Amino acid sequence: MVLHISSALTASALHPLLCFCFHNTYPEMENASGLHRQLASMKKNLFDQGYLDEQFYQLEELQDESSPNFVEEVVTLFFRDSSRSMANIDEALQQCPRDFHRLDKFLHRLKGSASSIGAAKMKNECTRLREFCSEENLDGCLRSFQKVKNDHTILRQKLENYLQLLRQVGPVDRASRSGS
Amino acid sequence: MSMEEVEEAREEGSHGSMFEGGVEVRVLVVDDSPVDRRVVEGLLKRSGAMFQVIAVDSGKRAMEVLGLTEGKEAEQPTVDDPKIDIILTDYCMPEMTGYDLLKAVKEQSCQKPIPVIIMSSENEPQRISRCRAIGAEDYLLKPLQTNDVLRLRDYVRPTALSPKTGTKRKIAIEMMSENSGSERRPCLAGLAVA
Numbered sequence: 001m002v003l004h005i006s007s008a009l010t011a012s013a014l015h016p017l018l019c020f021c022f023h024n025t026y027p028e029m030e031n032a033s034g035l036h037r038q039l040a041s042m043k044k045n046l047f048d049q050g051y052l053d054e055q056f057y058q059l060e061e062l063q064d065e066s067s068p069n070f071v072e073e074v075v076t077l078f079f080r081d082s083s084r085s086m087a088n089i090d091e092a093l094q095q096c097p098r099d100f101h102r103l104d105k106f107l108h109r110l111k112g113s114a115s116s117i118g119a120a121k122m123k124n125e126c127t128r129l130r131e132f133c134s135e136e137n138l139d140g141c142l143r144s145f146q147k148v149k150n151d152h153t154i155l156r157q158k159l160e161n162y163l164q165l166l167r168q169v170g171p172v173d174r175a176s177r178s179g180s
Numbered sequence: 181m182s183m184e185e186v187e188e189a190r191e192e193g194s195h196g197s198m199f200e201g202g203v204e205v206r207v208l209v210v211d212d213s214p215v216d217r218r219v220v221e222g223l224l225k226r227s228g229a230m231f232q233v234i235a236v237d238s239g240k241r242a243m244e245v246l247g248l249t250e251g252k253e254a255e256q257p258t259v260d261d262p263k264i265d266i267i268l269t270d271y272c273m274p275e276m277t278g279y280d281l282l283k284a285v286k287e288q289s290c291q292k293p294i295p296v297i298i299m300s301s302e303n304e305p306q307r308i309s310r311c312r313a314i315g316a317e318d319y320l321l322k323p324l325q326t327n328d329v330l331r332l333r334d335y336v337r338p339t340a341l342s343p344k345t346g347t348k349r350k351i352a353i354e355m356m357s358e359n360s361g362s363e364r365r366p367c368l369a370g371l372a373v374a
Contacts, residue, residue, distance in 0.1 A: 055323055058219075058323070058325070059219070059222075061226075062219070062222040062223065062226050064226065066225070067222060067225070067226075070222055073218065074215060074218050074219060074222075077214050077215045077218055078215045080214075081213065081214055081215055105272075105274075108272060108301075109212075109213060111301070112213060112216065112301045112322065113213050113215040113216065115301060115322065115323055116213070116215050116216050116219050116322065116323045117215065117219075
């Protein structure tokens with residue numbers, strides 16, 4: 001629709017009408033760009049705070065029309081698998097006598113999957129935990145594992161929020177979203 | 181839907197995929213980590229290099245797919261009827277490690293055993309040498325990147341690179357841009373990095 005406004009009086013008289021006409025489209029457009037900004041901000045925070053590293057970009061690059069939910073799929077797999085690993089680690093740390101060799105196998109698995117999704121904080125803390133494990137330093141293991149559990153909880157919450165917002169943005173907008 | 185069901189459904193879809201006029205490489209991915217299996221599968225399918233992916237969670241399952249049982253040879257030599265063109269296996273797995281699987285594959289009596297690539301998160305020279313010594317074609321550090329999977333085609337036997345026809349889905353071919361960031365790690369000791 002094209003309007004030719006020939007005078008200030010006409011323009012001011014038409015202003016309410018114009019607002020009424022655009023009312024249905026402007027809020028949606030503003031909402032969409034607001035969601036984009038929110039999404040970008042959440043992701044930036046995850047990287048700035050060290051929870052994620054560039055490996056997460058790799059996951060996003062693997063998402064396309066044939067695998068439209070790839071990131072969410074992999075993240076879900078990660079939290080399911082890592083929860084199992086952490087339960088095993090917990091049990092191994094409580095066991096008496098401790099089997100540090102067995103504990104290391106669980107840690108290796110947890111660290112590997114954290115690395116695969118770009119969960120940087122968890123990966124780094126798992127590295128420290130493995131060092132304590134190799135020294136058979138139980139106190140060190142317990143302290144470090146507590147940090148791993150905290151990082152896991154925080155990352156899960158942040159990624160759940162991120163993915164929830166990502167779902168709202170929708171597939172068309174996701175396709176045009178840049179990876180950084 | 182359980183993860184196992186998801187994987188099976190995906191495998192069925194990949195078996196039904198068509199690469200019109202293209203060449204298909206059948207990759208057996210072996211990894212006990214469901215996260216890593218999915219990521220590697222995603223990398224292979226997204227690479228544009230036309231891989232058909234079969235993913236299993238253990239060395240034992242891999243042996244079943246290959247038609248091998250531990251300590252025995254295949255009833256039919258794989259070179260005559262290769263169902264798998266290349267094996268990409270994790271090193272650290274419970275019960276049967278990637279090294280054990282590598283050894284079993286290379287001990288086949290056929291003239292050209294299937295190429296085996298080892299994946300590991302550990303950059304241990306001794307481990308790399310051990311794998312190379314018994315015939316591993318390459319040793320890749322996890323997490324894998326796009327250029328790692330693109331290299332896999334270099335190890336596939338020329339006879340395996342034949343056009344496939346059939347009723348399958350067309351897949352858009354596009355090359356992924358390389359990740360910016362750290363340069364790639366070394367593969368086997370002594371081999372130049374591509």
